[in-house]
Amino acid sequence: MGEEIIIAIIKLLIFFFAMFTAAAYTTLAERKIMSYMQLRKGPNRAGPWGFLQPLADGIKFIFKEEIVPAHTDNKLFILGPLLMIAVSLMPWVAIPFGDKITIFGREVYMQLVDINTGALFMISISSLGVYGIILGGWASNNKFSLMGAVRASAQMISYELPLGLSLAAIFILSGTIGTRDIILKQIESPWQWNIFVQPLGFIIFFTSMLAETNRTPFDLAECDSELLAGYHTEYGGFKFSLFLFGEYINIITASAFMAVLYLGGWSIPFVNLHDLGLSDNLIGIISVFVVLAKTAFFVFVFIWVRWTLPRFRYDQLMDLGWKMLLPLSIVNLMITAAVVLFV
Amino acid sequence: MINVREKYLGSNDKMSFMDRIYLPAIFKGMFVTLKHMLFSKSVTTQYPEEKRVIAPRYRGRHVLKRDEQGRERCTACYCCAFICPASCIRIVAEEVTPEIQHNHPGEKYAKVFEIDLFRCIYCGFCQEACPKAAIFLEDIYELAVDSRDKFIIGKDVLVDKKGGPRKIRV
Numbered sequence: 001m002g003e004e005i006i007i008a009i010i011k012l013l014i015f016f017f018a019m020f021t022a023a024a025y026t027t028l029a030e031r032k033i034m035s036y037m038q039l040r041k042g043p044n045r046a047g048p049w050g051f052l053q054p055l056a057d058g059i060k061f062i063f064k065e066e067i068v069p070a071h072t073d074n075k076l077f078i079l080g081p082l083l084m085i086a087v088s089l090m091p092w093v094a095i096p097f098g099d100k101i102t103i104f105g106r107e108v109y110m111q112l113v114d115i116n117t118g119a120l121f122m123i124s125i126s127s128l129g130v131y132g133i134i135l136g137g138w139a140s141n142n143k144f145s146l147m148g149a150v151r152a153s154a155q156m157i158s159y160e161l162p163l164g165l166s167l168a169a170i171f172i173l174s175g176t177i178g179t180r181d182i183i184l185k186q187i188e189s190p191w192q193w194n195i196f197v198q199p200l201g202f203i204i205f206f207t208s209m210l211a212e213t214n215r216t217p218f219d220l221a222e223c224d225s226e227l228l229a230g231y232h233t234e235y236g237g238f239k240f241s242l243f244l245f246g247e248y249i250n251i252i253t254a255s256a257f258m259a260v261l262y263l264g265g266w267s268i269p270f271v272n273l274h275d276l277g278l279s280d281n282l283i284g285i286i287s288v289f290v291v292l293a294k295t296a297f298f299v300f301v302f303i304w305v306r307w308t309l310p311r312f313r314y315d316q317l318m319d320l321g322w323k324m325l326l327p328l329s330i331v332n333l334m335i336t337a338a339v340v341l342f343v
Numbered sequence: 344m345i346n347v348r349e350k351y352l353g354s355n356d357k358m359s360f361m362d363r364i365y366l367p368a369i370f371k372g373m374f375v376t377l378k379h380m381l382f383s384k385s386v387t388t389q390y391p392e393e394k395r396v397i398a399p400r401y402r403g404r405h406v407l408k409r410d411e412q413g414r415e416r417c418t419a420c421y422c423c424a425f426i427c428p429a430s431c432i433r434i435v436a437e438e439v440t441p442e443i444q445h446n447h448p449g450e451k452y453a454k455v456f457e458i459d460l461f462r463c464i465y466c467g468f469c470q471e472a473c474p475k476a477a478i479f480l481e482d483i484y485e486l487a488v489d490s491r492d493k494f495i496i497g498k499d500v501l502v503d504k505k506g507g508p509r510k511i512r513v
Binding site: 033037039041309 | 366369372373375376377379380383384385386387389
């Protein structure tokens with residue numbers, strides 16, 4: 001028992017450090033990729049290729065004055081960003097970021113906890129993320145913040161449905177709702193990856209994930225041109241950085257979801273590492289990097305989409321959610337169920 | 344009643360199936376940005392190290408010119424101060440005494456010549472009005488200083504260090 005706790009703590013520490021670094025460098029990646037798409041250079045003063053920019057940003061955020069505007073609800077005002085970051089980290093409990101390695105004769109799964117209802121847990125926690133936004137927007141005592149928060153919650157409700165329904169199709173296909181088991185179902189060959197088995201489901205899932213993480217083209221919650229900055233208008237300094245971190249960790253989480261559920265986790269197409277005569281531990285370590293690469297790919301796609309597509313109008317957003325994605329995902333679910341049942 | 348939106352923007356009903364599912368257009372757009380990211384050269388000027396080439400007619404900060412023998416061209420005729428639409432030029436004229444004749448060819452010279460850069464609109468009327476080709480708006484554009492009163496500049500800043508032939512206004 002004692003050993004298990006130590007292993008869990010070590011995993012947690014590594015995980016926390018890795019997540020915050022990853023989120024910080026996602027901001028740099030976002031700025032760099034955006035700049036190159038707009039024929040600019042992006043941050044390039046702090047260190048070579050702007051590599052120390054996240055550090056500089058972090059220092060700036062910490063040393064900025066903490067401003068709490070008058071007439072705000074103080075407790076909720078502080079609770080908002082805290083909830084945002086806490087909730088954005090929680091789905092990682094169930095996300096497997098690698099196979100397993102053996103240390104001192106003990107099998108260690110590259111996953112914080114192997115819950116047998118992992119996928120369900122991830123999806124239910126990630127939909128809590130909107131509470132941070134609502135609290136932040138409500139407590140700010142600002143019309144624009146409240147508008148952003150209301151929009152975010154309406155958007156979250158509308159897109160949760162297609163998201164859940166496209167996931168349900170996967171559950172039916174793989175017959176399990178544990179994340180690790182879903183990966184093991186698609187590990188044999190790339191044609192078993194859910195992205196090829198469920199292309200429509202993947203498009204619906206990806207679109208809903210964009211909406212869920214409040215990214216362009218669905219960033220109605222903070223759309224700068226209408227609402228200043230939406231729900232985080234009144235936030236500054238460290239509290240703002242928590243919102244920012246939460247947002248970027250959400251993106252990484254969503255990318256990891258898709259890597260695990262649709263791209264077969266740590267399976268490498270057409271290569272079976274066990275045939276190459278590598279040791280099991282090495283394979284375990286390689287598997288982590290494979291999941292990371294797939295996650296990084298989706299993070300790139302998120303950024304790529306953001307700097308390509310313009311924002312939806314609010315009625316268009318609702319139309320897309322309720323009139324297109326929801327019926328499509330129901331059809332997808334029914335077809336999948338029929339195929340599994342009769343074929 | 345004419346539906347303005349339909350007349351000028353086209354209605355959603357006229358969109359083809361491919362337009363309505365958005366995806367082909369989205370992939371096309373994504374391809375454009377990817378192409379920019381991978382193959383286009385950045386157009387950024389890395390400012391303090393690299394400076395952009397400015398046009399010959401650029402109007403920056405004023406400079407008071409000297410002639411071939413290094414004497415100040417300005418004779419304090421007030422033409423620039425009169426024409427200035429922002430009244431930013433203040434001149435105090437004084438008669439030229441024999442002791443300073445080596446520096447001032449005319450009968451009068453500007454003892455004080457101040458320009459208030461806050462008021463100046465860089466229109467270039469002063470250089471057009473000047474009969475002696477003494478004042479020009481040159482290519483100096485780095486005007487930041489660390490206190491407000493340094494924006495009112497006098498002869499110590501304005502007057503050119505070396506003399507030269509009469510500049511021809513382009």
